[in-house]
Amino acid sequence: MGKKLIEQIQAAAPMAKIVLLAAPQAAEYYPHIGFEQYHSAWLLRSNKPD
Template identity: 55%
Template structure:
């Protein structure tokens, strides 16, 4: 399938079952709370830039971003159905996300372990001073 045959859409008014199915079919379901519909629904509804890829009625890709449309956007999820990977769909989802963000806006992400080698190959630069704080981690950590 060619990227030119894919329909790309903007917006987060999507069927939650289709989203969960896509996450599971792309391996992103391994790292997202797909069994918790409330969280998945919140993840989708609170993202302010969502680009999806469609093969007819089948959802085959998503780029879910939180952005200010001026300086930075956090690409929280990039998923392409395994059956449709290595066809340029992920790159096109990122490109359409960047176009909506604006000419001076930077895109940042946390790579899935299996995708660590993917992002440098398409132009991303590794950042050595990024940090995460998990929801279940105590904060602040005792300094004694």
């Protein structure tokens, strides 16, 4: 299902970039469908308590 969704996004918006946040257990899967791994990301959370 996920691969089909990505294909639909690419067909509808061929110039769009897709940023994926994945669980470590799934990291081996995404290169098989064309994703490139980046080793840094930054997150700024709101000031609201969780």
